[in-house]
Amino acid sequence: MAAGKPxxxxxxxxxxxxxxxxCSQNAVALxxxxxxxxxxxxxxxxxxxxxxxxxxxxxxxxxxxxxxxGLIGLYGNLDEVRVVLVRELLRRLHDTQYxxxxxxxxxxxxxxxxxxxxxxxxxxxxxxMVCFAWSGEPQVPTWARRTPIVFCxxxxxxxxxxxxxxxxxxxxxxxxxxxxxxRGHRHIALLQHYDLTHIPRYYQQAMRDAGLEPRPFPxxxxxxxxxxxxxxxxxxxxxxxxxxxxxxxxxxxxxxxxAASVRRGMSLPDDLAIVxxxxxxxxxxxxxxxxxxxxxIDELAEHTIAVVRRRLAEPDSPRQFMNLPFKLVVRT
Amino acid sequence: MAAGKPxxxxxxxxxxxxxxxxCSQNAVALxxxxxxxxxxxxxxxxxxxxxxxxxxxxxxxxxxxxxxxGLIGLYGNLDEVRVVLVRELLRRLHDTQYxxxxxxxxxxxxxxxxxxxxxxxxxxxxxxMVCFAWSGEPQVPTWARRTPIVFCxxxxxxxxxxxxxxxxxxxxxxxxxxxxxxRGHRHIALLQHYDLTHIPRYYQQAMRDAGLEPRPFPxxxxxxxxxxxxxxxxxxxxxxxxxxxxxxxxxxxxxxxxAASVRRGMSLPDDLAIVxxxxxxxxxxxxxxxxxxxxxIDELAEHTIAVVRRRLAEPDSPRQFMNLPFKLVVRT
DNA sequence: CTGAAAGCGCTTACAG
DNA sequence: CTGAAAGCGCTTACAG
Numbered sequence: 001m002a003a004g005k006p007x008x009x010x011x012x013x014x015x016x017x018x019x020x021x022x023c024s025q026n027a028v029a030l031x032x033x034x035x036x037x038x039x040x041x042x043x044x045x046x047x048x049x050x051x052x053x054x055x056x057x058x059x060x061x062x063x064x065x066x067x068x069x070g071l072i073g074l075y076g077n078l079d080e081v082r083v084v085l086v087r088e089l090l091r092r093l094h095d096t097q098y099x100x101x102x103x104x105x106x107x108x109x110x111x112x113x114x115x116x117x118x119x120x121x122x123x124x125x126x127x128x129m130v131c132f133a134w135s136g137e138p139q140v141p142t143w144a145r146r147t148p149i150v151f152c153x154x155x156x157x158x159x160x161x162x163x164x165x166x167x168x169x170x171x172x173x174x175x176x177x178x179x180x181x182x183r184g185h186r187h188i189a190l191l192q193h194y195d196l197t198h199i200p201r202y203y204q205q206a207m208r209d210a211g212l213e214p215r216p217f218p219x220x221x222x223x224x225x226x227x228x229x230x231x232x233x234x235x236x237x238x239x240x241x242x243x244x245x246x247x248x249x250x251x252x253x254x255x256x257x258x259a260a261s262v263r264r265g266m267s268l269p270d271d272l273a274i275v276x277x278x279x280x281x282x283x284x285x286x287x288x289x290x291x292x293x294x295x296x297i298d299e300l301a302e303h304t305i306a307v308v309r310r311r312l313a314e315p316d317s318p319r320q321f322m323n324l325p326f327k328l329v330v331r332t
Numbered sequence: 333m334a335a336g337k338p339x340x341x342x343x344x345x346x347x348x349x350x351x352x353x354x355c356s357q358n359a360v361a362l363x364x365x366x367x368x369x370x371x372x373x374x375x376x377x378x379x380x381x382x383x384x385x386x387x388x389x390x391x392x393x394x395x396x397x398x399x400x401x402g403l404i405g406l407y408g409n410l411d412e413v414r415v416v417l418v419r420e421l422l423r424r425l426h427d428t429q430y431x432x433x434x435x436x437x438x439x440x441x442x443x444x445x446x447x448x449x450x451x452x453x454x455x456x457x458x459x460x461m462v463c464f465a466w467s468g469e470p471q472v473p474t475w476a477r478r479t480p481i482v483f484c485x486x487x488x489x490x491x492x493x494x495x496x497x498x499x500x501x502x503x504x505x506x507x508x509x510x511x512x513x514x515r516g517h518r519h520i521a522l523l524q525h526y527d528l529t530h531i532p533r534y535y536q537q538a539m540r541d542a543g544l545e546p547r548p549f550p551x552x553x554x555x556x557x558x559x560x561x562x563x564x565x566x567x568x569x570x571x572x573x574x575x576x577x578x579x580x581x582x583x584x585x586x587x588x589x590x591a592a593s594v595r596r597g598m599s600l601p602d603d604l605a606i607v608x609x610x611x612x613x614x615x616x617x618x619x620x621x622x623x624x625x626x627x628x629i630d631e632l633a634e635h636t637i638a639v640v641r642r643r644l645a646e647p648d649s650p651r652q653f654m655n656l657p658f659k660l661v662v663r664t
Numbered sequence: 665c666t667g668a669a670a671g672c673g674c675t676t677a678c679a680g
Numbered sequence: 681c682t683g684a685a686a687g688c689g690c691t692t693a694c695a696g
Contacts, residue, residue, distance in 0.1 A: 010478045011457065013689055024667045029691065037665065054475055059455040060392035060401065061689035064672045069392065083410055087438040099452045102434040106419040120431045123391040124456075125343065143386055146342045255617040263619075282614035285587040287595075345673055356683045361675065371681060393673035396688045 012055045020053070021046050032057070059099070063125060072308065073121035075103040075114075076132035080251065081278045081295060085132055085153065088301035096309065101126060105134070122147060128308050138164070148311045152304040153295060157198045163311055163320045165303045170202040172293045172326040176246050176275045177206040179291070179328055185244035185273055189215040191232060191257075192248040199248050217245075225253055229260045236272065244273040251280030254290050269332055283331065293326040300324060344387045352385070353378050364389070391431070395457060404640065405453035407435040407446075408464035412583065413610045413627060417464055417485065420633035428641065433458060437466070454479060460640050470496070480643045484636040485627060489530045495643055495652040497635045502534040504625045504658040508578045508607045509538035511623070511660055517576035517605055521547040523564060523585065535578065549577075557585055561592045568604065576605040583612030586622050601664055615663065625658040632656060 014028040021028065023042065031038045031046035032055075038046070063069035074089060076082055086102065093100050101124060103117030114134050118141070121129060128148045131138070138154040140162055149162050155169040180188050190203045200216050207214040217235065219228045236243045247254040254276030261272050268274065268289045275291045283290050307320045346360040353360065355374065363370045363378035364387075370378070395401035406421060408414055418434065425432050433456060435449030446466050450473070453461060460480045463470070470486045472494055481494050487501040512520050522535045532548050539546040549567065551560045568575045579586040586608030593604050600606070600621045607623045615622050639652045 011689095015689080025690085026667055026669095026692095027665090029689095030666090033691090039665065042665090054478070056451060056454045056475075058396070058457060058689055059452075060396050060457060061672090062691070064390070064392050064396060064674085065689080065691045067672070078410070078415055083415070083438065086436065090438075094448075099455075101452075102436055104418065104434055104436070106415065106422075116426075119388065120391075120433075122388045123431075125390060125392060143388070146386070252613070252617050255614060259618045280614070281584070282587060282612070282618070285584050286591045286614070286618070286620075288618075343673095347673080357674085358676095358683055358685095359681090361673095362682090365675090369681065374681090390673055393688090394675070396690085397673080397675045399688070 011058075012050075012053045013058075014055075017046060017050050017053060017055060020049050068127055069125040070098055071101050071124055071126045072098045073101050073103060073118075073124070073126035073129040074132065075117055075121060075129060076105065076134060078104040078106060079133070079278075080280045081297070082133055082153075084297050085295075085301060088297055089130060089132070089152075089305060092301055092305040096305075098127070118143075128312055130304060130308060132304075138162075148308075148315070150304060150308050150311065153300055155198075159321075161319065163307045165300060165307060165322045165324065167295055167300075168323045168325050169199065170205070172277075173199065173202040173246070173248075174206040174209065175326060175328045176291075176293055177203070177210050177212070179330070180244040180246070180273055180275065181210045181212060183273065185242055186212060187215065187236075187241065188212060188244045188246060189217045189232070189235075190246050190248060191217050191219070191228070191253065203246065203248075225256055226260075228253070229257050232257065233261060233264060233266075242270060242273065244275070247274060247276040249277070251276055251278055251283065251290075251292070254292075255280070255282070255288065258288055258290055279329065287331075289332050291328065291330045291332075294329050296324060296327055343390075344382075344385045345390075346387075349378060349382050349385060349387060352381050400459055401457040402430055403433050403456055403458045404430045405433050405435060405450075405456070405458035405461040406464065407449055407453060407461060408437065408466060410436040410438060411465070411610075412612045413629070414465055414485075416629050417627075417633060420629055421462060421464070421484075421637060424633055424637040428637075430459070450475075460644055462636055462640060464636075470494075480640075480647070482636060482640050482643065485632055487530075491653075493651065495639045497632060497639060497652075497654045497656065499627055499632075500655045500657050501531065502537070504609075505531065505534040505578070506538040506541065507658060507660045508623075508625055509535070509542050509544070511662070512576040512578070512605055512607065513542045513544060515605065517574055518544060519547065519568075519574070520544060520576045520578060521549045521564070521567075523549050523551070523560070523577055523579045523589075557588055558592075560585070561589050564589065565593060565596060565598075574602060574605065576607070579606060579608040583608055583610055583615065583622075583624070586624075587612070587614070587620065590620055590622055611661065619663075621664050623660065623662045623664075626661050628656060628659055 015025045017028045018025040027038055028046055031043040032050060059069065072093060074086060090100055101121060103121055105113060105117065122143055126147060130150050130152050132152045138151045138156050138160050140160055144162055151162055151164040153167055155167050177188055192199050204214040217232055247257060254274050258268060258274055261268060266272055277293050279292050279294045303322055310317060347357045350357040350360045359370055360378055363375040364382060391401065404425060406418060422432055433453060435453055437445060454475055458479060462482050462484050464484045470483045470488050470492050472492055476494055483494055483496040485499055487499050509520055524531050536546040549564055579589060586606050590600060590606055593600060598604055609625050611624050611626045635654055642649060
């Protein structure tokens with residue numbers, strides 16, 4: 001003899017239902033999944049009792065027995081864009097047999113950073129994981145050999161041995177520069193963090209292709225944004241003709257740059273045209289003249305879920321890779 | 333004989349580790365939890381092997397046996413404010429033995445609406461649930477008798493038989509009206525959705541207390557925001573002296589009202605003072621003169637987690653209720 | 665159509 | 681200090 005008395009007495013089990021219905025636990029299990037191996041009348045009775053007792057099937061027990069949890073983990077940094085992406089991923093997951101589990105990071109400083117969440121998702125035995133954002137380049141973790149991982153929205157500078165629905169940042173820089181050049185801008189600067197690798201290279205290539213002189217405007221991650229903006233606006237003074245800024249960071253920096261230039265009496269987008277990454281809700285609420293390179297959220301979600309489903313259906317199928325173009329949304 | 337061959341062969345179990353280490357599965361289990369019932373050297377060896385094999389304990393199996401999952405569910409509508417609240421709740425959960433599971437709704441239209449998520453969280457047998465926002469009044473679901481639920485940030489109009497860390501909306505309206513009145517505003521209107529119950533009453537009380545005539549400005553949920561704003565700005569014309577609007581909906585409406593009034597050449601906050609609910613990130617990015625009634629996120633999170641811990645430690649303790657004041661953040 | 669039984673991966677007594 | 685065994689709540693063969 002062994003084992004104490006675990007189990008939460010307040011949770012209803014199939015056995016509890018069986019006791020009330022006067023049948024075997026097995027019959028309850030079958031009835032709950034609508035098997036025709038239980039007589040119609042009994043099935044209805046069992047379902048009625050289950051509903052009345054507030055039965056909810058345990059994912060843990062079912063998953064343990066079946067060898068698969070039926071869960072899919074979503075993980076990433078939840079910013080304005082990712083919130084919409086998550087919504088669209090969830091919408092599409094709803095048509096599948098899988099239930100989503102969400103792990104959300106908000107900033108690197110939080111104790112619930114990447115590894116914490118991923119460990120929880122793995123401990124829940126998610127059958128696949130969609131990573132829609134984490135700091136820096138996508139790194140393939142060791143566990144990805146066991147639990148398939150699909151990267152969504154990253155822009156890797158080197159191939160990653162995982163399924164990936166990526167965004168074409170090189171093309172994005174080209175779109176931005178060409179757009180600004182076509183509107184007569186010649187002084188097109190790049191405001192970017194040092195740790196966003198390869199962006200300067202894409203920018204320089206795009207500028208050269210447009211016959212313009214690159215003007216990167218780097219800043220350190222710890223430089224206050226107000227100082228960056230002040231430096232940048234001061235640097236605009238020397239130019240003749242309209243200046244343009246390609247802001248490759250957050251919509252926040254783009255917005256602060258906008259507000260600061262307006263306060264200085266500049267007229268946008270004539271004196272300064274700002275192009276930023278990613279739509280932020282307030283750009284439209286306030287009708288700000290900030291053009292953005294936007295991720296096609298619907299497509300991104302659609303392809304990502306398709307890739308996940310394919311991977312789950314055919315675990316040994318070849319690696320899937322897609323590179324989606326950004327969409328330039330002009331606001332003047 | 334019975335049962336097929338379930339189990340995911342790609343997942344490492346304690347038995348797998350035991351086979352490699354040449355000991356019993358039991359010894360592995362004990363070693364993993366640092367029990368001193370396993371010799372120091374063996375324990376170290378087992379831990380080494382477990383790490384090398386990438387072992388992650390199954391929450392399902394452990395929870396099933398222990399009768400408790402060790403999970404706490406967080407659920408709500410993820411808007412700008414709630415994102416920060418979730419971050420703070422997570423931060424505080426990190427000091428506990430519990431792991432968070434996040435269910436996030438984004439709009440009522442999504443197929444992953446309230447019931448879907450809550451059912452998933454219950455199926456995962458979360459030990460408690462924190463609900464930080466759902467549409468309308470807090471309703472106590474039937475399952476709350478089994479799984480404790482803590483409401484966080486709601487403002488119920490009648491007592492709810494659950495633990496609750498609420499926000500004092502009546503006090504908030506009073507703060508807003510008194511603030512505007514003290515700055516010389518006499519025409520203080522209320523822009524509000526019909527479905528936010530009791531707000532008009534709080535507003536009228538606050539206006540009467542300030543010796544002012546209430547001017548509710550109701551609109552239907554399906555009236556386009558641009559039409560609401562147009563109507564409202566037209567209604568401002570008739571007044572003498574500065575107008576003030578208390579916008580009791582989203583920061584979005586407040587921002588759109590701001591943008592529309594600026595486009596019409598109004599000077600804010602002199603011609604129109606706007607007070608909205610809840611800080612939104614862009615108010616500060618763009619230094620908008622929109623005063624807000626803000627939820628004290630840190631306190632809210634702190635108290636909520638304390639309430640959850642108390643409830644879990646003493647399931648039969650009396651109901652806990654707190655009513656926190658909003659904080660008026662003046663922006664001019 | 666129905667039930668008894670095995671077993672998923674753990675934890676918890678229990679027996680050496 | 682160590683291992684064999686029971687059992688959590690399910691699902692899946694298997695036997696009637």
